[in-house]
Amino acid sequence: MPKALRDPHIVADYFTQGYRVSGALTEKSRSLSDIIYDRNTSYLLIQAAYLSPITDPAKITGYFESTTVAKINLDFVLTIDQKDGLRLDQQYTLGTLGFNVSLIVPFFEIRGRLPTPGRTLDPRVFLTNQAGVFVTLLDVTARCTFSPDVSYQGGVALINTAKISFMGEREAALDRRRSL
Amino acid sequence: MARVLIIDDNPSILTLLRTFLEHRTPHEVILAEGGKEGMERAVEDPPDLALVDVMMPGIDGYAVVRQLRRDPRTADVGIIILTARGQDVDHEAALQAGADLYLSKPVDMQALADAIETLVGRRNPSSQRTLVLPVLSLKGGIGVTTVATNLAVLLQQVGSTVLWDLSPTSGHAALFLGLEPKIHWGLDLTNSQSDSAPKLLQHRSGLQVLCAPPVPGVFRWLDAESSSALMRQLMTETKFIVIDMPPILDGVTEPLLSEAYRLLLLTGDDPPALQTTLATLKALRKLRSKTLVVYNVRDSNAHFAAEALQRTLRLSHKLQDPVPVDLPYDPYQRAALKRGVPLALARPDSSLTRGLKGLVQRLLIGQT
Numbered sequence: 001m002p003k004a005l006r007d008p009h010i011v012a013d014y015f016t017q018g019y020r021v022s023g024a025l026t027e028k029s030r031s032l033s034d035i036i037y038d039r040n041t042s043y044l045l046i047q048a049a050y051l052s053p054i055t056d057p058a059k060i061t062g063y064f065e066s067t068t069v070a071k072i073n074l075d076f077v078l079t080i081d082q083k084d085g086l087r088l089d090q091q092y093t094l095g096t097l098g099f100n101v102s103l104i105v106p107f108f109e110i111r112g113r114l115p116t117p118g119r120t121l122d123p124r125v126f127l128t129n130q131a132g133v134f135v136t137l138l139d140v141t142a143r144c145t146f147s148p149d150v151s152y153q154g155g156v157a158l159i160n161t162a163k164i165s166f167m168g169e170r171e172a173a174l175d176r177r178r179s180l
Numbered sequence: 181m182a183r184v185l186i187i188d189d190n191p192s193i194l195t196l197l198r199t200f201l202e203h204r205t206p207h208e209v210i211l212a213e214g215g216k217e218g219m220e221r222a223v224e225d226p227p228d229l230a231l232v233d234v235m236m237p238g239i240d241g242y243a244v245v246r247q248l249r250r251d252p253r254t255a256d257v258g259i260i261i262l263t264a265r266g267q268d269v270d271h272e273a274a275l276q277a278g279a280d281l282y283l284s285k286p287v288d289m290q291a292l293a294d295a296i297e298t299l300v301g302r303r304n305p306s307s308q309r310t311l312v313l314p315v316l317s318l319k320g321g322i323g324v325t326t327v328a329t330n331l332a333v334l335l336q337q338v339g340s341t342v343l344w345d346l347s348p349t350s351g352h353a354a355l356f357l358g359l360e361p362k363i364h365w366g367l368d369l370t371n372s373q374s375d376s377a378p379k380l381l382q383h384r385s386g387l388q389v390l391c392a393p394p395v396p397g398v399f400r401w402l403d404a405e406s407s408s409a410l411m412r413q414l415m416t417e418t419k420f421i422v423i424d425m426p427p428i429l430d431g432v433t434e435p436l437l438s439e440a441y442r443l444l445l446l447t448g449d450d451p452p453a454l455q456t457t458l459a460t461l462k463a464l465r466k467l468r469s470k471t472l473v474v475y476n477v478r479d480s481n482a483h484f485a486a487e488a489l490q491r492t493l494r495l496s497h498k499l500q501d502p503v504p505v506d507l508p509y510d511p512y513q514r515a516a517l518k519r520g521v522p523l524a525l526a527r528p529d530s531s532l533t534r535g536l537k538g539l540v541q542r543l544l545i546g547q548t
Contacts, residue, residue: 011264011285022235022265048189050235050265058265058273060240080266080284152267 012085013078013152014046014069015142018107020057020152023049023067032079033087036071036134036158044069054107055147071133075105075163078140078154085156090115090136098138103159104166107145110157111170112137123167134158182228182300185210187218187244188262189236197231200289205296215239219247222254229299231292234263234274242277249278258299262287298544310415311441313543315474316425319456322446323476326513328424329356330524330532331444334540336387339419342380344390344410346433347426348401351392357383358520361391365410366399378410385525390414404431411436429463437464442543443471447489448478454489474539477509505542507535 009024010032023046027035035044046069051062079085098115101123114121115138116130140157144150184207186197191213198209210227212218215236222230230248234241241261248254259281261274266284274282281295313335315328325345332343344365345351354361363379380388390410393399402410414421425433437443443464447457457473464471475489510532516523524533 013265013267024264048235048237050240057267057269058242060242063237063240065237081286150269152269 009047010079010084013154014044015054015075015078015108016069016073017075018054020052020054021046021049021067021069022052023047023064026066031083031087032077032085033090033134033136033156033158036077037087037132042071044071054144055150057150057152072160072162074160075108076110076142076157076159078142078152078157080154082138082155085154085158086136100170101137102166102168102170103135103137103164105159105163106165108142109145110137110140110142110159112140112157114138121169123169127161127164127167131161133161135161135164182207182296183210183225184208184296185212185218185222185227185230185257187212187215187230187236187241188233189214190233193233200292201296204289204293207296207300215241215244218244222248222257223251226254226257229258229260229296231260231262232279234261234265234270242273245274245277245279260292260295260299310418310421311543312411312415312421312423312436312439313442313444314423314425314437314440315444315446316427316437316460317446317453317456318427318429318460319448319453320427322448322453323478323507324427324446325352325356325424326517326523326532327444327446327474327476327507327536328422329353330522330536331539332387332420332422333357333383333385333522333524334533334536335420335422336385338540338544340386340388340417341420341422342388342390342414342418343422343424344414345392345424346402346407346436347392347424348428349392349396349426350394351424351426353389353424354381354391354394355520356517356522357387357389359383359389359391361394364391364393364399365402366393368406368410378413388418402432404435407432408435411439429460437467440467440470443467444474444539445471446474446476448476472505472539472542474505474507476507479509505535505539507532507539 011024012032014021025032025035026045026047047066049064049067050060052059053061098113099121101114103110116126137157137159140154142152184201186194186209188194194211194213198211201207201209210221212221216239232241232244245259248257248259259279261279261282262285263270263274263282264285271282280299283292283295315324317324328343332341335341343353345353359381363381365378368378378390380390382388423436445457445460447453508531510523510530512527512530513523513532516526523530524536527533
């Protein structure tokens with residue numbers, strides 16, 4: 001008897017162009033992150049996709065049995081369960097350290113922990129040399145620009161690097177790292 | 181036995197839920213594939229309880245719930261929403277649509293069973309029972325009294341609550357509440373009329389407190405018989421009993437723990453606290469299914485992450501619900517203690533109070 005009732009597919013929230021699309025990945029064998037980072041495909045296939053405006057995220061305005069999302073146009077993807085959003089290699093290597101950062105992408109300020117090694121973080125160097133096509137952020141809160149009372153929480157956010165217009169380390173993180 | 185209608189568009193989820201509920205609960209299960217079929221079945225023969233998925237094609241779960249609430253034949257059905265959309269706004273939407281409870285997927289099966297029992301009990305007042313919540317750490321200095329006191333104050337806002345300070349050596353619950361422990365359970369033990377109601381102090385919040393004797397060594401320690409008699413008397417007209425447990429496992433405390441609805445096992449970030457927590461879990465393995473590990477952060481420099489604790493618990497103890505509840509460090513706790521006003525009253529928006537409110541919500545609906 002399973003201890004948890006789980007949809008066999010990975011359910012995530014995809015944010016793009018002011019919309020929230022909740023849906024299940026058609027793949028079962030790979031994590032969301034594995035598929036996002038897969039250079040062989042530019043699209044994600046999502047089934048049972050539910051559409052909501054980001055300012056009224058509980059209102060379902062559309063349903064699509066099957067839909068395709070262009071990865072390049074995504075702002076970010078959010079999963080509640082951390083292991084759904086991490087690549088297999090990341091599940092064993094990320095640890096508990098990192099830098100608390102704040103990012104701005106279209107319509108959202110996203111805060112979370114950036115699990116990257118090193119004692120200091122230079123956002124410019126990180127975005128130029130270290131970040132891939134998507135940045136993995138842990139323990140995330142994404143706040144909607146136009147409705148500050150609307151926020152989304154998740155275990156992992158995969159953020160389209162090309163959509164990041166601002167990235168800064170939060171002060172509390174510096175204090176914490178100095179104490180370590 | 182209740183009749184439970186499950187409405188979901190996924191046949192494998194329906195089968196899984198039916199298997200679980202038929203094996204683990206005494207309830208009769210009815211299945212409906214999709215919102216339209218679910219509403220038809222609910223109207224044909226109204227169930228006691230409905231489990232409704234949100235994301236369904238055609239008619240989504242919110243619409244189903246609203247329709248069930250509008251129809252006089254199904255307006256009183258208990259409704260639990262199951263949703264893979266796990267954001268706070270989704271939970272608010274579920275409650276606004278008319279659901280009684282919501283659970284996020286992946287749903288812990290024990291939490292689901294608890295939620296069903298809660299709603300079935302709410303519909304049938306005779307089956308309502310007092311929820312006993314012992315707060316325990318076998319290592320001192322972890323914040324047991326802080327958590328127990330504030331938790332009791334918050335629960336009092338939900339229903340009548342008694343805080344029982346079980347310390348055998350001058351407990352501090354009264355101090356935390358700014359009360360003088362003039363009456364306490366030591367006096368009840370010396371009272372020959374063992375059936376008389378225990379003497380409780382009344383806090384201005386409405387919380388009732390069964391204090392511990394303020395001076396150690398003057399009054400004898402409880403025995404199994406007297407503690408269970410006290411418990412029986414407390415349970416007669418109380419919704420919640422929060423027990424500030426002493427760091428002892430013996431013939432007095434263990435029977436009280438077995439009465440628990442949930443056992444809150446406190447742990448800290450230092451190695452002795454963690455070692456004690458693991459040893460306690462081993463000693464209380466029979467109570468594993470109802471043990472909630474609460475990580476109480478008492479230091480602004482705490483470096484031990486809740487995720488690391490979770491991993492340790494998962495590796496060393498295959499807990500059914502290993503996810504620890506994380507209570508953040510609160511700089512105002514010291515000042516609150518000095519003033520004798522619990523933080524839950526003095527600063528309702530403080531980080532500890534917010535963490536405890538999350539814990540209360542989890543306790544009441546069997547979910548975080």
